[in-house]
Each structure stands twice: as structure tokens, then as C-alpha cells.
Amino acid sequence: MSNTTGMANLNLTGDDGTVPTEDEVNPWEVHASSATGVDYDKLIKRFGSSPIDSALLSKFETALGQPPHFLLRRGIVFSHRDMDQILALHSQGKPFFLYTGRGPSSEAMHMGHVIPFLFTKWLQEAFNVPLVIQMTDDEKFLWKDISLETARSYTTENAKDIIALGFDPERTFIFSDLDYIGSSPEFYRNMCRVQKAVTFNQAKGIFGFTESDCIGKISFPAIQAAPSFSSSFPQIFNSRSDIPCLIPCAIDQDPYFRMTRDVAPRIGCPKPALLHSTFFPALQGCQTKMSASDANSSVFLTDTPKAVKDKINKYAFSGGGATVEEHKKNGGNCDIDVSYQYLRFFLDDDQRLEKIRQDYSSGELLTGYLKKELIELLQAFLKSHQEKRKAVTNEVVKQFMTPRKLKFDY
Amino acid sequence: MSNTTGMANLNLTGDDGTVPTEDEVNPWEVHASSATGVDYDKLIKRFGSSPIDSALLSKFETALGQPPHFLLRRGIVFSHRDMDQILALHSQGKPFFLYTGRGPSSEAMHMGHVIPFLFTKWLQEAFNVPLVIQMTDDEKFLWKDISLETARSYTTENAKDIIALGFDPERTFIFSDLDYIGSSPEFYRNMCRVQKAVTFNQAKGIFGFTESDCIGKISFPAIQAAPSFSSSFPQIFNSRSDIPCLIPCAIDQDPYFRMTRDVAPRIGCPKPALLHSTFFPALQGCQTKMSASDANSSVFLTDTPKAVKDKINKYAFSGGGATVEEHKKNGGNCDIDVSYQYLRFFLDDDQRLEKIRQDYSSGELLTGYLKKELIELLQAFLKSHQEKRKAVTNEVVKQFMTPRKLKFDY
Numbered sequence: 001m002s003n004t005t006g007m008a009n010l011n012l013t014g015d016d017g018t019v020p021t022e023d024e025v026n027p028w029e030v031h032a033s034s035a036t037g038v039d040y041d042k043l044i045k046r047f048g049s050s051p052i053d054s055a056l057l058s059k060f061e062t063a064l065g066q067p068p069h070f071l072l073r074r075g076i077v078f079s080h081r082d083m084d085q086i087l088a089l090h091s092q093g094k095p096f097f098l099y100t101g102r103g104p105s106s107e108a109m110h111m112g113h114v115i116p117f118l119f120t121k122w123l124q125e126a127f128n129v130p131l132v133i134q135m136t137d138d139e140k141f142l143w144k145d146i147s148l149e150t151a152r153s154y155t156t157e158n159a160k161d162i163i164a165l166g167f168d169p170e171r172t173f174i175f176s177d178l179d180y181i182g183s184s185p186e187f188y189r190n191m192c193r194v195q196k197a198v199t200f201n202q203a204k205g206i207f208g209f210t211e212s213d214c215i216g217k218i219s220f221p222a223i224q225a226a227p228s229f230s231s232s233f234p235q236i237f238n239s240r241s242d243i244p245c246l247i248p249c250a251i252d253q254d255p256y257f258r259m260t261r262d263v264a265p266r267i268g269c270p271k272p273a274l275l276h277s278t279f280f281p282a283l284q285g286c287q288t289k290m291s292a293s294d295a296n297s298s299v300f301l302t303d304t305p306k307a308v309k310d311k312i313n314k315y316a317f318s319g320g321g322a323t324v325e326e327h328k329k330n331g332g333n334c335d336i337d338v339s340y341q342y343l344r345f346f347l348d349d350d351q352r353l354e355k356i357r358q359d360y361s362s363g364e365l366l367t368g369y370l371k372k373e374l375i376e377l378l379q380a381f382l383k384s385h386q387e388k389r390k391a392v393t394n395e396v397v398k399q400f401m402t403p404r405k406l407k408f409d410y
Numbered sequence: 411m412s413n414t415t416g417m418a419n420l421n422l423t424g425d426d427g428t429v430p431t432e433d434e435v436n437p438w439e440v441h442a443s444s445a446t447g448v449d450y451d452k453l454i455k456r457f458g459s460s461p462i463d464s465a466l467l468s469k470f471e472t473a474l475g476q477p478p479h480f481l482l483r484r485g486i487v488f489s490h491r492d493m494d495q496i497l498a499l500h501s502q503g504k505p506f507f508l509y510t511g512r513g514p515s516s517e518a519m520h521m522g523h524v525i526p527f528l529f530t531k532w533l534q535e536a537f538n539v540p541l542v543i544q545m546t547d548d549e550k551f552l553w554k555d556i557s558l559e560t561a562r563s564y565t566t567e568n569a570k571d572i573i574a575l576g577f578d579p580e581r582t583f584i585f586s587d588l589d590y591i592g593s594s595p596e597f598y599r600n601m602c603r604v605q606k607a608v609t610f611n612q613a614k615g616i617f618g619f620t621e622s623d624c625i626g627k628i629s630f631p632a633i634q635a636a637p638s639f640s641s642s643f644p645q646i647f648n649s650r651s652d653i654p655c656l657i658p659c660a661i662d663q664d665p666y667f668r669m670t671r672d673v674a675p676r677i678g679c680p681k682p683a684l685l686h687s688t689f690f691p692a693l694q695g696c697q698t699k700m701s702a703s704d705a706n707s708s709v710f711l712t713d714t715p716k717a718v719k720d721k722i723n724k725y726a727f728s729g730g731g732a733t734v735e736e737h738k739k740n741g742g743n744c745d746i747d748v749s750y751q752y753l754r755f756f757l758d759d760d761q762r763l764e765k766i767r768q769d770y771s772s773g774e775l776l777t778g779y780l781k782k783e784l785i786e787l788l789q790a791f792l793k794s795h796q797e798k799r800k801a802v803t804n805e806v807v808k809q810f811m812t813p814r815k816l817k818f819d820y
Contacts (some may be wrong), residue, residue, distance in 0.1 A: 138598075142606050148599050178599060185592030188548075189558050192588070195626025196552050200610065203625050215613050216605025219629035 025252050026208060028143075030279060036335050037286030040078055040251070040278055047254050049079045049276060056083060063087045069122045070348050071277065077119060079251060079276035081261070086246050086273045090127055095408070096244045097237070098123055099227045099272070101134035102162065104154035105144060109161045110298040111378065112280035115345055117165050119277065120248050124171060130236055130406045131172045133162060134227050138177040142216040152178050159397050161301055164389040167400070170407040173236060174400045177223060183403060186239075187232040193267040194222035198259060206255050224253075225260040228272040236406045245272040250279060281341050285317035301386070305379045312339065312375050320360075320367040331363035332370075339370035346377055435662050436618060438553075440689060446745055447696030450488055450661070450688055457664050459489045459686060466493060473497040479532045480758050481687065487529060489661060489686035491671070496656050496683045500537055505818070506654040507647070508533055509637045509682070511544035512572065514564035515554065519571045520708040521788065522690035525755055527575050529687065530658050534581060540646055540816045541582045543572060544637050548587040552626040562588050569807050571711055574799040577810070580817040583646060584810045587633060593813060596649075597642040603677040604632035608669060616665050634663075635670040638682040646816045655682040660689060691751050695727035711796070715789045722749065722785050730770075730777035741773035742780075749780040756787055 023038045024031040032038045044051050052072060060068040071077045089096055100120045102113070124131045135158065137151035144151075155176040162174065181187055200218060203209055209218050226232045230243035237243050247257055254276060261271040282297050296315055299308055319337025321327030334340040334357050347353050356373070359365040433448045434441040442448045454461050462482065470478040481487045499506055510530045512523070534541045545568065547561040554561075565586040572584065591597055610628060613619055619628050636642045640653035647653050657667055664686060671681040692707045706725055709718055729747025731737030744750040744767050757763050766783070769775040 138602050141602055148602065178602070179595050182592065182595030182598040185589050188592040189588060192548050192551055192558065192626060195629070196624050198625050199622050200619070200625060200628055201621040204621065209610070211611040211614065212609050214606050215608050215610060215629040215632065216602060218610055219605070219625040222625065 026255055027252055030252055032286060035286065037281065038279060043251060044079050047079075047251070047258070049081050049254065049274070050083075052078055052080055052083070052275075056080070056087075059084060059087050063090050064126050066126065069119060069126075070350060071115070071119050071345070073350070074344055075278075076115075076345060077248070077275050077277045080274055081257075082271065082273035083246070083275060086244065089244060095129070096127075096246055096273075097129050097230065097408075098127075098131040099134070099245050099247050100131070100249060101136060101224070101227070102158055103136045103140055104151065104158040105140050107154055107157040108300045108302055109158055110300045111342075111346075112298060113161075114165065114301070115280055116248060116250060116277060117162055119275075121165055121167055123246070123248060123275075124168065129171070130408050131167065132227050132233060132236070133167075133172065133174040134224070135159065135174065135176045136224065138181070138216075138223065139220055141178075142214060142220060148178060152176060156394075156397055159401065160389055160392045161385075163392045163396060163400055164385055166388070168407075169396075169399055172400060173233065173403070173406060174397075175403070176401065179401070180403065181223070184232065184234075186234050187226055190226040190229050190232045190267075191222045194225045194260070194263050195219055197263045197266050198222065202259070206259050221256055221259055224256045225263065228257070228260050228264070229267075229269045231269070233403075235403050236408060238408075241269060244270045246275065247272050248275045248277070251276040252279070280345060281338055283311060283315040283317065283338055285336060285338055286341070299378055299382075301382065301389070303382060305383070308378050308382065309375050312371050312378070316342070316371060316374070318367040321363070324366065327366060328363045332360040332365070332367065334361055337367065337370065339367065339374045342374050343370065343377070346381065347373075436665055437662055440662055442696065445696065447691065448689060453661060454489050457489075457661070457668070459491050459664065459684070460493075462488055462490055462493070462685075466490070466497075469494060469497045473500050474536050476536070479529060479536075480760060481525070481529050481755070483760070484754055485688075486525075486755060487658070487685050487687045490684055491667075492681065492683035493656070493685060496654065499654060505539070506537075506656055506683075507539055507640060507818075508537075508541040509544070509655050509657050510541070510659055511546060511634070511637070512568055513546045513550055514561065514568040515550050517564055517567045518710045518712055519568055520710045521752075521756075522708060523571075524575065524711070525690055526658060526660060526687055527572055529685075531575055531577055533656070533658060533685075534578065539581070540818050541577065542637050542643060542646070543577075543582065543584040544634070545569065545584065545586045546634065548591070548626075548633065549630055551588075552624060552630060558588060562586060566804075566807055569811065570799055570802040571795075573802045573806060573810055574795055576798070578817075579806075579809055582810060583643065583813070583816060584807075585813070586811065589811070590813065591633070594642065594644075596644050597636055600636040600639050600642045600677075601632045604635045604670070604673050605629055607673045607676050608632065612669070616669050631666055631669055634666045635673065638667070638670050638674070639677075639679045641679070643813075645813050646818060648818075651679060654680045656685065657682050658685045658687070661686040662689070690755060691748055693721060693725040693727065693748055695748055696746060696751070709788060709792075711792065711799070713792060715793070718788050718792065719785050722781050722788070726752070726781060726784070728777040731773070734776065737776060738773045742770040742775070742777065744771055747777065747780065749777065749784045752784050753780065753787070756791065757783075 023033050023043065025038060025043060057068050057072060060072065086096055098120060100116060120131065135155040137155045140146065141148050141151040159174050203218055203221060207221065228245045229241065230237040231241035257272055257274055264271040284297060296311060299311060317338040319333035321330055340360060343353060343356065356365065360370060433443050433453065435448060435453060440448065467478050467482060470482065496506055508530060510526060530541065545565040547565045550556065551558050551561040569584050613628055613631060617631065638655045638657065639651065640647040641651035667682055667684055674681040694707060706721060709721060727748040729743035729750065731740055750770060753763060753766065766775065770780060
């Protein structure tokens with residue numbers, strides 16, 4: 001996956017320096033035309049997905065007997081395809097599985113990469129279902145100027161971070177494309193089925209490929225489609241091809257799965273359902289382009305407490321007034337304040353978050369307070385994460401990445 | 411492989427009914443503009459390969475201490491790339507391996523399919539080297555309206571015929587793409603390396619792909635390229651990536667390997683060497699389109715003695731005179747007489763063949779004599795082949811198709 005990270009490459013200007021009039025959202029670039037970021041309502045209409053409304057949230061609560069995750073309640077996971085069908089299946093005691101992924105483009109993952117995985121972990125626990133996590137190291141090799149060996153090594157490093165988030169080893173299979181495609185004739189057969197069902201013209205229309213793109217890029221979408229089908233994992237699903245799939249991912253990955261859903265019935269497989277999340281803003285603000293190579297644009301999982309403090313204090317874009325007086329008078333703007341936006345993603349206490357929102361908007365709280373709150377929260381998260389990651393040995397990675405039976409009692 | 415069969419789809423007219431002014435030779439169609447078939451000298455110039463001349467034939471004889479195979483001596487294997495380097499390697503006691511293939515488009519193989527394999531078998535025995543045989547069942551699935559299961563079943567049936575020709579089980583690995591790609595991470599890695607090095611534009615230029623072609627077809631050339639590299643078979647070559655490869659194939663497959671030779675140095679692999687054979691004419695003549703679905707256009711490996719006799723007598727195009735008188739007066743034309751052409755492919759006795767040529771050309775021998783000679787030769791070959799094929803059990807097929815160490819003492 002190019003960008004299942006939830007972190008977006010946000011840019012006010014297009015590649016040619018002009019200001020685009022419409023948001024551009026695809027797996028390789030995200031341009032927001034507005035300073036407040038991508039217009040997600042428009043995106044739902046353009047992509048033809050469905051908004052997650054209060055009726056669906058109620059169905060979640062009924063199906064699970066617990067309130068939906070705060071990322072759902074807060075509209076960060078904001079759009080879906082066929083989620084109502086998945087909830088109905090669950091209520092009938094019928095099986096499904098989760099599929100998400102990560103494009104391992106570097107050793108370092110940042111906080112934005114973590115969000116979809118934390119949400120996926122919640123889904124796994126709430127529904128008690130198997131999960132497959134695709135590491136698209138082949139894609140990163142094709143798109144970037146790196147060797148296969150480097151791409152594969154990023155998979156291992158990223159897998160350690162993912163595992164450290166606490167996935168259940170009995171229900172989770174993490175796989176490197178570079179290893180698993182060469183270990184699973186059934187996965188390769190599904191790649192072939194999808195590759196036969198999509199023309200260059202269609203791939204060009206969906207992904208914007210050009211004739212100068214390498215043939216690996218052009219056929220890659222089939223590789224990201226294949227894990228949507230349970231027959232790609234005969235060792236998990238007892239060779240059944242009819243187990244439906246739910247894909248939690250950032251909305252920029254939707255083109256892959258629109259294509260997959262179009263192809264699925266033609267190859268006799270169920271269409272995957274989807275849950276879409278919004279993008280995680282860069283420190284510099286919703287419209288700033290985030291760069292993994294720019295250490296100042298994001299908080300990395302390897303950052304020290306001091307680095308976190310310095311970055312937030314120095315770079316986190318403020319929605320507050322220019323002076324204390326002005327701030328007290330007009331209040332802060334939560335919509336563009338990066339610290340507040342980050343708290344929405346990480347602070348699970350609804351009441352506390354709402355209080356912060358009110359007090360910041362009224363001008364009572366200064367930006368400094370929000371930053372302090374966020375710094376403490378991130379420092380605690382990272383301290384805990386870094387300890388857990390140390391415990392993830394190569395042996396543990398091997399356990400998660402070995403093709404094997406998972407707990408799946410159907 | 412689409413057409414490594416040596417049998418060509420020969421047509422006087424193009425798809426649009428017009429007479430092409432130049433021979434068209436690519437993996438999917440062969441149109442000869444002349445009634446005597448493809449102009450191979452022109453093809454060598456167009457493809458940029460080298461003719462097999464008497465100097466190279468001498469080098470063969472020196473390297474092997476035996477005369478080169480009659481298909482080489484008779485100019486049926488007529489063109490090459492870097493064969494002199496392979497002979498030099500062999501003389502220095504350095505290793506290389508053989509790679510050829512078959513596109514299993516139906517259960518039935520015909521006599522034309524057999525030629526390249528008989529020649530490859532001679533190469534294997536003469537040079538005492540390992541051989542890999544790729545069954546491109548994935549390609550047939552992508553190009554034809556058949557299921558994966560059907561394509562895979564053709565592989566088994568065709569493998570039985572190939573094995574019955576007498577390949578050494580200790581030096582021969584036959585593989586189904588559908589199985590082996592999903593069993594070999596190293597093969598998949600080489601696919602990725604090639605797919606990164608070729609653009610759609612380049613593939614379009616080489617293979618004539620259009621935007622309406624499915625993405626599977628567009629990336630397939632990398633799959634036919636990958637077996638050229640010894641690192642695709644770590645179990646055979648002890649993970650060495652530097653063992654050179656020699657590919658015997660019909661000339662229509664050259665586009666795949668021109669591409670492969672272009673890519674090889676860029677991915678740090680040796681360029682494969684090639685030996686090109688001419689096409690095996692259809693019963694109806696050099697310019698007639700051969701169709702595997704037309705039982706009357708070719709002699710199948712399953713044909714009964716009676717069927718062989720009837721087909722040759724009824725369909726084999728004659729180069730003789732319209733009447734016996736005319737024939738006696740003007741002589742027969744060996745260049746267009748299909749029976750004579752077939753004898754060139756199958757009769758290993760040079761002196762006898764030359765005598766037949768002289769006596770037919772002078773008008774002394776009638777077409778009936780050539781047909782009788784050919785019928786007896788083919789009936790004997792098929793009787794023996796059909797017996798050997800019966801002995802090829804599924805167990806034997808499994809033995810040849812299991813990824814394993816081969817005899818390779820370097």
C-alpha cells in the first residue's frame with residue numbers, strides 16, 4: 001500500500017505550481033485545495049462511497065454491545081462501503097476477515113502510520129476475526145529508487161512496530177509480498193485472475209498510469225487486490241473462497257478497492273467491504289506536505305521525549321490568536337490547530353477532548369496548554385511503544401510472518 | 411511461451427485481408443509474404459541476430475568432438491546470439507544451462523511442437539548441462555478463454571509428451587508458472603527486477619500491446635524473461651546468479667529475449683544466448699495457417715497410423731508436377747513440397763535425404779514416394795512415442811516438476 005498510513009501528502013499547490021481547484025486524492029498524492037484540508041464530503045460523492053452516519057454507528061453499537069471506537073464516533077473513520085452487510089453477517093454469527101496493509105518506504109514509521117493499525121486492532125478485538133496485513137515491499141521497490149533487499153528489510157523493521165501495537169499472534173498474519181507471492185500458488189492465481197480482468201486503459205483511468213510507467217507498476221494493482229479474497233490464504237481459511245473481507249484503510253487507497261470490487265463478481269469472489277479514514281495532518285498544518293524524509297514534519301516512533309517536545313513546540317501549527325490578548329478575545333480555531341487535531345486522533349476521553357475544544361475556542365486555553373497536553377500524551381505513548389518494540393525479536397516477527405493456520409472457528 | 415513450437419501460424423494475408431509486404435513474425439502471429447514462407451535472411455537482419463555459418467558449425471564440432479545436429483547442419487536452426495561465447499565457455503570447462511518452454515494451449519501436441527524439444531534434448535546430452543522447461547500456463551490463461559484449472563491441466567498433459575521424448579530426470583526441471591511462481595521467492599524477485607526495467611512504451615514497441623490489453627499480458631514478458639537468470643532457480647544453481655543461459659527456441663520468441671538481453675546487464679545478470687529455429691510448415695504448405703483446432707492441418711502425437719497415412723496422402727502439399735508426364739519432364743520442387751520439408755526435419759540420414767532431393771528434383775521420384783517415406787517415418791516415431799508416453803505416470807511428472815537439486819557439478 002502506498003499510503004494506508006492515514007498520513008497524507010498534503011499540498012496546496014500541484015506539481016506544476018498551480019493551485020488546484022479540486023482536491024486530488026490518489027494512492028500517490030493528496031492535494032488539498034483548501035487550508036482546512038481535504039473536503040471529505042465531496043470525496044464521498046466523487047468516490048461513490050457512503051458516509052458513516054449515526055444510524056450506522058447505532059448498528060455498530062448493537063452488533064458489538066459496546067460503543068464504536070472514538071475514531072468512528074469523531075468522524076475520523078468517516079466513510080464506508082457495505083459496512084452494514086459486515087455488521088449483519090457478524091450478528092448472524094457468520095465469518096469475515098480483516099485486511100489492511102503498509103507500504104514499507106523507510107525504516108521509520110511515524111505517528112500517522114500508527115492510527116489505521118490502532119483502529120484495525122480495535123476491529124480485530126471487537127469482532128474477534130482473523131487479520132492479514134500486506135507489506136507491499138514489491139510496490140516500494142517498483143516505485144522508489146531502492147533495491148529489493150532494502151525494501152524487504154523495511155518490511156521487517158515496520159513489522160516490528162506493527163506487532164508492538166499488540167496484535168494477536170493467533171489471529172494475525174503479516175506478509176511481505178516479496179516472500180509470500182513466492183510461497184503461495186493460490187495468491188498468484190488470484191493475481192492472474194485480477195490481471196486478466198483489468199485492461200491498461202482501466203488501470204490508467206483509475207490510477208493515472210502513463211505509457212512511461214514500468215510494466216510492474218501497471219500490473220501492481222492486482223497484487224493489492226488479491227488479499228481481499230479469502231482463497232489467497234488457503235492455510236487460514238481452509239481453502240474457502242467465500243469468506244467476506246473488511247478493509248480498514250485511509251481514503252487514498254480506495255482506488256485499489258474500487259477496482260477490486262468491480263472485478264470481484266467477475267472472478268466469483270465476494271466484494272470487499274471498506275472503512276475509510278481521513279488523513280493525519282502534518283505538524284505544519286492540514287495543507288502542508290508531509291515528508292518522511294523531513295524529520296521536522298512528523299513525530300517518529302523512534303523520537304526521544306525531548307525530540308517530541310521540541311518538534312511540537314516549534315512546528316505544530318497553531319490555531320490561536322497572534323497575541324494573548326487577541327486569543328483571549330477571539331478564541332482559538334480548532335479546525336486548523338494541529339495540536340488539537342492530534343488530540344482528536346489520540347486522546348480517547350471524549351469529555352476531556354470536548355472541554356479542551358470549548359475552552360480553546362472560547363480563548364480561555366492558550367495554544368501552549370494544548371501543546372503540553374499533546375506532548376505528554378505522545379511521550380507516554382512512545383515510551384510504552386519503544387519498550388514493547390524492544391521485546392519484538394526477529395523470532396516474534398518470524399512467528400507473525402509464517403504462513404500458517406490462524407484461529408478461525410467456522 | 412506462445413509459440414516455441416517451431417510450428418508457425420503462416421498466412422498469406424493479414425488480418426484485414428490485405429497482402430502484407432513484409433513477413434510478420436512475433437510471438438502471436440507469423441505472416442509470410444511469400445509462398446515459400448518466411449524470408450529468414452531478412453529476419454536475421456531485422457532482428458539483429460547472427461546467421462549460423464560454417465565457421466560456427468566448425469566451432470560446434472571442435473567443442474563437442476562430434477558433428478553438430480542435423481537441424482543445425484541443414485539450416486533449420488539457422489540463427490543465434492552469442493552462441494560462440496557459449497561454445498568458448500564449454501571449451502573452458504565453465505558451466506551454462508539450457509532454458510526452453512512451451513505454451514500449453516491444448517492437451518494435444520503435434521509433430522511441430524516436438525522439433526525444438528528434440529533439438530534441446532540433443533543439446534542437453536551433447537553439453538551435459540541442466541535444463542529448465544517453462545510451461546507458461548499463466549500466459550495461456552491470460553490470452554485464451556480458458557480457466558486457470560484448464561491451463562494447468564494442459565501443462566500436465568504436455569509435460570507427459572515432453573518427458574516421453576527422453577529428457578534426463580537428473581538434469582531436467584519442468585515447471586508450471588502457476589505453481590512455481592508461487593513456490594519461489596527468488597523467481598518472483600527476478601520478475602520484479604525485470605518489471606521495473608521495462609516501460610509500457612517499450613513493451614508496446616516490442617510486442618505490439620495496446621491499451622485494451624489486460625495488465626496481465628502487459629507484464630507477462632517479465633515472466634518469460636525470468637528463467638534466463640540462474641538466480642531464479644537457487645535450488646539448482648546453489649543460489650549463484652552468474653551462470654549463463656542458452657535458449658533454443660523458434661525465432662518468433664526472439665522478442666522476449668531481445669527484451670531480456672536488454673534488461674540483463676541493468677539487473678546485474680548475464681545476457682542469455684540464443685539458438686533460433688525456423689517454423690515447421692503446416693500440411694497445406696508453407697503459407698497456410700496452421701491451426702491446432704484443425705485436426706487436418708497437422709499430425710498430432712495422438713494420431714493413429716491410419717490417421718497419419720490419410721492426412722499425409724490427402725493434405726500434404728505437393729511440389730510435384732500436375733501430371734506424371736509433366737513431373738518426369740520438369741521435376742518436383744522440394745522448396746514447397748511439404749513431404750520433403752518434413753523429411754528435412756525428421757530424417758536424420760543426410761545421404762538418403764540428399765538422394766531423395768536429387769531424384770525428386772529430377773523428376774525420377776514421384777510425390778507418392780516421398781509421402782510413403784514420410785508416412786513410414788512418422789508412424790514409427792509415433793508408435794514409439796505413444797508407448798513411451800504411456801509409461802510417463804503422474805508420479806514421473808511430479809518427479810520432473812518438483813523444485814529440487816539437479817546434477818550440476820560446478
